[in-house]
Amino acid sequence: MRAPRPKVAVAAVAVAALAVAGCAESNRDDNSGGSKKDTMVFGVAGDPKVLDPSFASDGESLRVARQVFETLVRPEEGGTKVTPGLAESWTPDAAGTTWTFKLRSGVKFHDGTDFNAEAVCANFDRWYNAKGLMQSPDVTAYWQDVMGGFAKNEDPELPPSLFKSCTAKDATTVDLAFTRVSSKIPAALMLPSFSIHSPKALQQYDASNVGGTAEDIKYPPYATEHPTGTGPFKFKSWDVANKTLTIERNDDYYGTKAKLKTLIFKTISDENARKQALRSGDIQGYDLVGPADVEPLKTEGFNVLTRPAFNVLYLAINQKGNPKLADLKVRQAIAHALNRQALVDSKLPPGAKVALNFMPDTVEGFNGDVTKYDYNPEKAKALLAEAGASNLTLKFHYPTEVTRPYMPNPKDIFELLSADLKAVGINVEAIPLKWSPDYLNATTSGTKHDLHFLGWTGDYGDAYNFIGTFFDRPKDEWGFTNAQLFAQFKDADTTADQAARVEKYKALNKAIMDLLPGVPISHSPPAIVFGKDVTGIKASPLTDERFSTGEFKS
Structure with a gap:
């Protein structure tokens, strides 16, 4: 993945967040017999650009999306193979142009509404029927990379859409039809950009109302303050001024609950500053470890994970x-x-x-x-x-x-x-x-x-x-x-x-x-590092690390 031509400016987000210093304080051992540490601060190289993964293509936005949202299929943990996500199974028809997905039952979005086939179709219909600035390659880069165009292309240079239609056959069965056979299906559907959102939240927070101009795109409230998925974490706050984004455990998650209660992404653009923050305990992990730092950090006892070169x-x-x-x-x-x-x-x-x-x-x-x-x-x-x-x-x-x-x-x-x-x-x-x-x-x-x-x-x-x-x-x-x-x-x-x-x-x-x-x-095999007492997170060649499995050693 890489960032597209980003002629965008995310609207200022006036929301409060926990101060990192306070979170670091809550992470210290309580000698009086307090509870186990349950807050992790993770250092990232840059701010996320947007919280609606439909509009995201930068690594930091997608890192957050992978914790909050889920897709129909997902990569295997630590690998690239397609495995079940919100869909338990999938099969193509004889022509290879219509795929039937059997969905998980009993799944709810973070706003308490039901995940079902109608919700899946509401998402695909939203993407397919995008209009105006939503058809800009700076806004829907991954949809265009995978699907090409839209129901009605406003730019003659856009190709015909690979996607054709979505049909909810019953609550847990959905058919996705495509205009032709494509090697991209179903693997591309595990991209965070194809995350399934709550239809209620999409409507409530005007998710498709992208404004501004091509040079200065303004995202709607949903994309900066109200991302609503089904994942093991849910969005809490984004403090733009203090460069922190906070998500918290989804206690109603249908699968294995996250071991961490709170996860904070803290932007520290300088690599040496991230390293020093790890050593001082202000953060408990960071990505993009410098090649010269891999062995020294390992020697110091930090948990350095090297991703396969992908x-x-x-x-x-x-x-x-x-x-x-x-x-x-x-x-x-x-x-x-x-x-x-x-x-x-x-x-x-x-x-x-x-x-x-x-x-x-x-x-x-x-x-x-x-x-x-x-x-x-x-x-x-x-x-x-x-x-x-x-x-x-x-x-x-x-x-x-x-x-x-x-x-x-x-x-x-x-x-x-x-x-x-x-x-x-x-x-x-x-x-x-x-x-x-x-x-x-x-x-x-x-x-x-x-x-x-x-x-x-x-x-x-x-x-x-x-x-x-x-x-x-x-x-x-x-x-x-x-x-x-x-x-x-x-x-x-x-x-x-x-x-x-x-x-x-x-x-x-x-x-x-x-x-x-x-x-x-x-x-190049990039490395990601965690604190000496952090365990349970597996490196992914797709940078699809799952923080829900992370925890602090007792």
Whole structure:
């Protein structure tokens, strides 16, 4: 996952929250025989953008959503396999276009209303019939990534919708119909963006009334103050000024109740500050542990969990940004100029590896037999000379004020890559930009960027979620149109037979590396850390850690 083009401003939320200092105090052992610690403060790198996961694509918003909401299907704990969620089972019809979901009974939303088939259809109908700014890719990014368009597309560039209809057959049976077979179904339905909300709360708090403008989107009260799901935690408060968001145990949860009573997400943007807050006991965990801190924190006795590498860092080459970049030889020269192994060895955590595809080798469809671009500065110089680009100057954007699982320190990565480019005669104009919104806006829209790096953490275990996200249609990030490649994606996605589809993804990976729209750099295993006395939480390659299973040792 990664943040989209975020031209948004969440409306100020005037709500009270528990002060972190007070919560930390309540977490201390009571020598007089008090109750077991039941409040955890978890340090996060940035504020959530919105509390309605229908509108979310940033990691911090989705982290909160995963505790408060549930989806029809969900990833297995600690893995990527599709397992039951609010649906106990699911089966396709003979054509593979209609899926029947058998729902759990006895489930209630946080507002006390019943979860049932009608509630499921109310949610899908809400998404499908979105209008106005809800059709902006900055608002419903994941719906558009998975389903394409809407019932009535207001932008002619939007594709037809994959989703067709939802039918409640009885209280615990629902049919989801699609316009064609798709590899995305049912796996994509475990994305937090397909969380099931209380229809009553959606209506009561005007959940679909997205206002403002495309440059300054204003979310309705539901999305900032009243998120209402079925999960093991329920929303309590969001103190924007003090950068804390508090959720509390849902004591009416149908499944195993959360062991923690209160969970607070505290924004601490600086990684060293998060580390010091952990050591001082002000927080009991944080994400995005720096590679150099993994072993020291383990030695100190902290509970460091390393996620499997399920991401990719890539260098994007915008073919519209500079006419020379439309020349394949120039793109090949850039690839041969980069010493990716040196970057992996010096800047990424143990277990990181150089990427051969734009997806990790744990996903079916990975192809080890693709064109490889070894580190070869002399070959890079020769290719530039052949292309008449020996005096090439490129604008190289890189982000500031951010840490991502696939890029622990963006400035260090930029310095290594730019030094490699300069060594083969490519002049680099450095353009540092604040991650959100400046960097994301600059690199995923328009034509002013030449080179930049971004990455992706997979949402589910399918090749389309990686390479399809990047290359299945024209995108401003890459600046190219290739009708044959786009047709290959459509063919692979609509292939019902799994074995045949995997072979088509392998062919796509080969075609992508021949076209070389960018250079896959690395796959990195990010780490998450908890306090010495915190146990019960399992690392997830999808960052789907379940805090409801966490507890403090006695």
